[in-house]
Amino acid sequence: MPKLTVKGLVYHHFGPFDLIIEEGETVSLSGSSGAGKSLLLRALADIDPHDGEVLLNGEFCQSWSAPEWRRRVALLPAESQWWHDTVGEHFQGSLAQEMLMAMGFDGNVMSWSITRLSSGEKQRLAILRLLQNKPKVLLLDEPTANLDPENSKRVENLFLNYQHKHGTAILWVTHDFEQGRRLGGRHYRIENGRLDLVVSGDKA
Amino acid sequence: MNVIPLTAFDLLLTSLSVIFLALLSLPLRLEIAGQIVVAALRTTVQLLLIGFILKWLFTSAGPGWIAVLSVFMLLNAGREVSRRQKRKFKGLWGFGIGTLSMFLTSFPMVIFTLTVVINNQPWYEPRYAIPLLGMLLGNTMNGVSLGFDRLLHNVWQQRQIIENRLMLGETWFEALTEIRRESIRSGLMPTINAMMAAGIVSLPGMMTGQILAGSPPLEAVKYQVLIMFLIGSGSGFGTIAAVSLGARRLFDSRQRLHLERLT
Numbered sequence: 001m002p003k004l005t006v007k008g009l010v011y012h013h014f015g016p017f018d019l020i021i022e023e024g025e026t027v028s029l030s031g032s033s034g035a036g037k038s039l040l041l042r043a044l045a046d047i048d049p050h051d052g053e054v055l056l057n058g059e060f061c062q063s064w065s066a067p068e069w070r071r072r073v074a075l076l077p078a079e080s081q082w083w084h085d086t087v088g089e090h091f092q093g094s095l096a097q098e099m100l101m102a103m104g105f106d107g108n109v110m111s112w113s114i115t116r117l118s119s120g121e122k123q124r125l126a127i128l129r130l131l132q133n134k135p136k137v138l139l140l141d142e143p144t145a146n147l148d149p150e151n152s153k154r155v156e157n158l159f160l161n162y163q164h165k166h167g168t169a170i171l172w173v174t175h176d177f178e179q180g181r182r183l184g185g186r187h188y189r190i191e192n193g194r195l196d197l198v199v200s201g202d203k204a
Numbered sequence: 205m206n207v208i209p210l211t212a213f214d215l216l217l218t219s220l221s222v223i224f225l226a227l228l229s230l231p232l233r234l235e236i237a238g239q240i241v242v243a244a245l246r247t248t249v250q251l252l253l254i255g256f257i258l259k260w261l262f263t264s265a266g267p268g269w270i271a272v273l274s275v276f277m278l279l280n281a282g283r284e285v286s287r288r289q290k291r292k293f294k295g296l297w298g299f300g301i302g303t304l305s306m307f308l309t310s311f312p313m314v315i316f317t318l319t320v321v322i323n324n325q326p327w328y329e330p331r332y333a334i335p336l337l338g339m340l341l342g343n344t345m346n347g348v349s350l351g352f353d354r355l356l357h358n359v360w361q362q363r364q365i366i367e368n369r370l371m372l373g374e375t376w377f378e379a380l381t382e383i384r385r386e387s388i389r390s391g392l393m394p395t396i397n398a399m400m401a402a403g404i405v406s407l408p409g410m411m412t413g414q415i416l417a418g419s420p421p422l423e424a425v426k427y428q429v430l431i432m433f434l435i436g437s438g439s440g441f442g443t444i445a446a447v448s449l450g451a452r453r454l455f456d457s458r459q460r461l462h463l464e465r466l467t
Contacts, residue, residue: 045371046458046460047367047370047371047460047461048460049456049458049460065459066370066458066459066460067370067373067374067375067459068373070370070371070372070373071372071373074371074372074373075371076371077364077367077368077371079364080368081364081365081368081369083362083365083369083382129372130372133372133373
């Protein structure tokens with residue numbers, strides 16, 4: 001049973017697209033800006049209206065309530081938002097120390113004020129916040145675009161460790177050709193309303 | 205009742221101050237001279253009209269006409285609510301939600317007051333019913349407009365935050381918690397402030413009018429307190445209803461934010 005199945009997906013004026021991502025598989029996606037990458041992720045997370053079928057473990061999107069679906073099929077937007085005063089208010093309960101350490105934070109970060117966070121810190125915290133929901137599918141919109149090489153590496157490792165542990169399917173939007181290669185697996189390009197397989201990866 | 209009658213000349217004399225304000229706004233480039241004049245004229249004409257209508261209602265009209273006037277007042281309040289929004293719902297949604305919220309709160313409260321509290325015979329006697337409804341509608345309209353405007357403005361500005369919260373699995377209701385709270389509060393503040401300041405800063409208009417017309421001050425005060433309670437709670441309930449209904453209209457059945465429903 002594939003983790004994520006997309007059949008005849010149409011959103012805005014894009015599609016129809018078909019895509020299957022297996023358990024534990026990473027698929028990377030590139031395309032020029034405005035080609036519909038971010039909108040594809042939004043449609044998959046059911047944030048935007050769409051036609052066609054999206055299934056998780058063979059079950060239709062509609063068989064879950066929208067919040068339940070979004071917790072399982074989790075979208076990390078290119079720019080994270082913060083609405084409370086401190087970091088900790090955005091997290092439910094406490095976070096495992098090793099997760100914080102893996103992202104280069106100490107335990108005090110939860111009491112930090114949002115205003116003092118750099119864009120890189122915001123991004124790394126947004127990732128931890130998203131993983132708290134224990135998603136089954138990750139939709140990542142250029143998660144390392146604002147990060148230096150060291151932190152990009154941290155983020156990649158964190159996602160791959162999480163995937164290794166939980167068998168998560170990952171759809172990873174990246175402009176970085178090297179990153180696409182490091183991630184391995186299939187690579188798609190979205191262009192002129194078409195979704196083309198450009199690298200078929202080691203395992204299909 | 206020993207009120208000194210005002211003549212047309214008296215009103216003309218006072219209108220000079222409004223004309224002076226309009227003239228003063230010209231060199232200050234406020235660009236509202238036209239609006240001041242139009243507003244002053246509208247106030248005169250509209251109040252004269254309602255004066256004639258009330259005179260006729262009090263003497264000869266039955267309950268049917270009282271109902272017609274009530275609905276007319278309600279629809280105008282609804283139109284005013286949708287007119288005052290910077291961001292509006294497309295179509296008739298803003299008007300509909302505003303009107304429904306005011307209807308659901310103002311009408312039951314006025315009917316309750318007339319039948320249980322004042323206990324008049326017949327309960328719909330226009331001398332009580334129309335002014336009570338007018339005051340309640342006017343204040344509820346202010347609360348609903350403010351709360352609604354704040355809701356739509358904040359949702360528009362914070363759409364990325366709302367969507368990020370949805371992405372994290374919050375319901376639409378959770379994702380709007382702070383905005384809804386703030387919108388309802390802003391709709392309620394004017395009435396709370398009015399109750400706080402009543403008697404020590406301002407003498408409410410209704411009470412002033414009653415005293416000018418010769419009522420004993422304590423009787424006027426009792427009516428004013430009744431009115432304050434009514435408009436305080438009425439505008440509060442109305443604002444809560446309008447903000448809740450408006451917030452729901454911004455999302456579809458899959459809890460997606462639809463800002464294209466606004467202009």
